[in-house]
Every structure is written in C-alpha cells, then in structure tokens.
Amino acid sequence: MNYTYRIYPNVVQQTELLSWLETCRGVYNYALRELKDWIASRKCSVDRCSLEKEYIIPADEPFPSYHRQQNNLPKAKKQFPHLGKVHSQVLQNTIRRLHDTWEAFKKRGHGFPRFKKFGQFKSFLFPQFKHNPINGFTIKLPKLGEIPMNLHRPIPDGFKVKQVRVLSRVRGTQWYVVVTIESDISVPDVPVHGRAIGIDLGLQRFLTASDGSFQERPKFFKSMQRKLKLLQRRAARKQKGSQNWEKAQIEVARMHHRIANRRKDFHLKTAHQLCDRAQTIFAEDLNVTGLTRGMLRKDCVDAAFGQFLSLTEWVCWKRGVYFAKVNPNGTSQTCPSCLATVSKGLEVREHHCPECGYRTHRDHAAAEMVLDRGLENVVAQGLWGTETACQVGLSGVYDLDKWRGAGIPNREAGKPAL
Template structure:
C-alpha cells in the first residue's frame, strides 16, 4: 500500500469560504463539548470522599461509562436531531473531530503528551472529509460534500493509478488549502544498497556536512525577518483588541510567520532533493535530537553564568 498526499491552494467563492469557516466553528464547538465531557468524568472519579472540591463539579453516577469515542458518537447522533447547527455539517466530519480527540487522549497516555486543550475561536484550523463520493476530482477543481465544486490552483497533476481517499481542508493566514490523500495497491520493493554512498552528519557550525565534502551553511530564516516581525508585533500591540485595524495587523503577523515556515520548508525539500541526486545511498546517524538540544541548552546556560 502506497500513500501520497498532495497539497493545493483553494480558490473558493465568498459563500464557499463562509461555509468552510462555519464548519470550522462547529468542529471547534464539538471538540470543546467532547473534551469538557471527558474532563468532567475524570474529575468526578478523582474527587476525594472526605473533602469537597474548591470548584463545583458535576456529579456523575458510578455506573456512567467513560465517554469514549463510541459513546460520544452515539451522543452526537442524538444531538444532531435536536440542533440545526450540528445538522448543517456533515456527520462524518464531526466524527473525525471526535476521533482526533480520542487520539489525543491516547497519545497523552502512550507518548506522554500534554493534556488536550480547548479550542477558542479561530484555533480550529482543519477538518477532514473521509469520503468524497464518485468522481470528485476535476481539472482545476474538486467537489467537496456540502460545499460543492471548488476551484483549486492545480500546481501539479493528480498521480496516475491512485485513488483519492480523503481530503483535509486547512485554514492558514493566506487562505484555505486542500490536502488530498491518494492510495494505491502498488508494492514497493526494497532497493539494494549498491552504488555511491553518501554519509550525512548534522553539525553546529554547518547545517549538514557530507562525506563528499559538501557543507551547507545554517540558514537563519527567523533571524533575517525578526526585525520586521518585531515592528509588526509592536503595531499590533498598540491596536485596540478586537477592532478592524487589530484584525488587519494580526493577519500581517500571521502572514509573516507563514512566510518564515514556507521558506524553511522549501529549504528542507531542496536540500533533500540535492542529497538524493548526489548519491545512490544516503546514510545518516541515528541521533537523539531532543537530548542534544537539551545538552546545548545546558552548555549555553553554563557559559552565561560564567560570564
């Protein structure tokens, strides 16, 4: 099974953009309600029997099951019959929100992640269509459930021999983007380790060094635009929060952050492409980057104290 993800820029109309923003708002409400339901159940089980909580807590019966994914999906089906706002959004999209929340709780236990947070307005930035129906892809457009035919900037053609499985809509400062997931039954054979070998080492003075003598300087995308970012953030601070000028200044800051992320991502892809063209086999050291970063932080702190 081979899976590919293609990213395209959406060019929606005003009504389509409002529809996608409405779906994001409803998904955020479902996330917050489901998270609150789980937190109340956990708090009711942690309350001591000889003391009262400093805050008011819901009293949940002992026989009440844990509000897992299946239980919350059943509750969502009942809530859609009573709420027109929930009924206006695709049921599978809302189920994917509950599935994402369930994965966040599992990662908290298994991978020691932090406790899931509530989504304030504007923090829910993506939603998923797990099914797109028949023939959803067109030349320069894609058909999305409950939204209709949306134009896209088709920067590259769709892969041949692949079937589209799901679509994710992501909202960024520069607009809406579409992530299409393609799958194929192709089986990839492990290539033999023959040909020209290239060893890659990550350093401190250089971004990387190869066994062929290539040394790439460490780019400083954030440092190069830090002065401009500082100016925009100072202007944002002087605006009245919630006003039209505050929203415009906030968007300028978000666009600059997105520009920094895009330039960094472009550099990484071009560097990987250069390494693949340089040799047949690329070997890297299995480093604990998190441990190295903690060690560098300790060294910098020690040097600062010595000064």
C-alpha cells in the same frame, strides 16, 4: 501519499469554511468536557468527596468512548440545529481526532488533551469519497460545492482519492487541501545499494557530507526578524479586536507563513541534491526536542533539523534511496581515521587527531564517523550486498572498490567480511 494544493474559495464558501471550523471546535471542546468530567468524578476516594467541587455522575455511567460520543451526535443535532450544517462524517472525525489524542496521551504518559481556543482549530477532514472530487482545476466538496484549486501536479494514473483535509492558514485568509491518494501497488523497502555518504547537521554549516561537500545555513527567521518585529510592534499598537488590529495580525501571520515556506523549500531542495549524489544516506538520530531547550534554541528552531530529517526520509523513499539514522553520541569526538577519542569544545572547528595526525574540518570528521557507523550497522544486519542478484559471484576486488566508493578510508577497506 499526500498531495497539497492551494484552493481559492469565494466569499460565501470562505464564510462557510470558517463556520465549519468553529462548529468542529465546539464539538471537540464539548466532547473533551465530557471526558474530563467523567475522569474528575473518579478521582475522589470511595468514602469522601472533593471539597472544591463535586461531579454528580452515577457510578455505573460508562466511559464516554468514541462510539458513545459519536452515537450522541444525532441527538445533539436536534438540540443544536447548527450542527446539521456541517457534514456528518466531518463531525464524526472530529470526535475521532479527540480520542486519538487521548490514546496518544495514555501511551506516552503526558500531554493531556487541551481545549481549543478561538482560531486554534485549523483543519477538518472528509474521510471518504465515492467518486474522484477533482474535476479539472476544481475540487467538489460535500455541502460546499466546487472550489477552484491550483492543480500544480496531476493525480498519477492508477491512484484514487481516499480523503481530503481542508487546512486554514494565515488566520483564515489562505486555504489548502491535503489530498490523500492510494494505489494497490505495494512498494518494497529500499535496499542498501550504490554510493553511500554520511551527513552531519550543524549551526555554522547546515549540512556537511562525508565526501567533503557542505551547505551553509540560511538564517530564514533571523534574516526576516527585523521586519517581523516591525509588524508585531504595529499590531501591538492597535486596539485589540478592531479591524485594523485584525489586519495587522494577518500581516504578521503572512510573514511567519512565508518564513516557513522558504525553510521547507530549502529542506526539500537540499534533500533532492543529496539523492542526486548518493544512493545510500546515513544521518544522525538527533534529539531535536532537546536541541530546542538549550542556549542555541532559536538557531536550532530556525534550522528545523527535525523537519529536514523527516523530509529527507520521505524524499529518499520516493526516489529509491536507502536512508537510515545512526547513534549521534560521540561522532564529533571520535577520529574517523583511527577511532581514537579526541575531545574538543564547540569553539574548536578543526579536528586534529594526536594519535594518527588526521586533520580536517570538525563537521567533516563527524560526517565520516556517521558514514562508518551506518556501514557497520548495515553489515552487522546483513543488508549490504543484497540489492541486486547480479552481485552473486563478484570478485573481492569489486567489493573493495565499492567500499572505497562509499567513502571508507584505505585502512578500513578490507575490514568488512563480505
């Protein structure tokens, strides 16, 4: 479990942190260069070489793996003394970060690791601590000393600090630490229980629940776009690389950071409101990557559906609420009352079924369909009714009431075979 805190390093510590980031960036790029050169030397056929360039690497040279590059760090410190100023485990974790990216690339088949430009390497990690580095309202980091921090929530009893990641935000003017804490207590998976609702995400209404409630979409980026455009215009008129240009860029970065914070705060509060109303939540398994490539990509990125679903899943786990995703195909084109197909375009905001006459808002009908699919999945998997031992011996009337409380229409009340 991760806790994020704001830290306030002094001028000397801030200069040291920026220097560490640049050193880690150099180590990352150097290790990636070795990796790419070794791969490029194996691209040519055995009977000919490349006409453009030739990589003179012996054929018996092994692959520059994580352990080989990590073992070369002590030799590199003798050749480049500035590497010794950075904690050794921080450099080792930088190599680990590159090879994790390399393994992820081989698994998915695309997204080859790229070189980090100036300012693109924004974090480094202290992977372990012998003692708790947090003392009051300060955190003690190796080779950096004690740094004041805003401990807005204390570390829970029974947890110990495992690792700390230092983050740079707003072009190195704001600093945060992500503290990873661990406990020996094992938390079981949350079972299906209580009142269930389905939610549908959209652009006109950010969220519509199956119980009829909805949440309007705050346009965080669009509401601040005019001011952001003004700041970007001012930055573009400055001489690139000057102090005034850097100040203008910091103002732009601070505005982006504020927009992201407001959006995340809204997502977390909305997720907690859902957990207050239900103990089982079903949502659509949206293709968030595809949504950011269409005509409405700016609105979809501003809404950040992927971040909201991830945060909702985390909040549900933390509060003991069951959360699951269902197939989103056809949820807005199917009548939740009679399951008939009702085709309608995006401009049609009302659902009216010609078969059964059911009429409601389009998003509300989709949310009801999400709930139906979610309950069908848990019944098919045998998950419904396993949350408590006191349910053994319950009458069928109580089971029907529980299904009706979950939002199932009367015509579906007797459908599940429990």
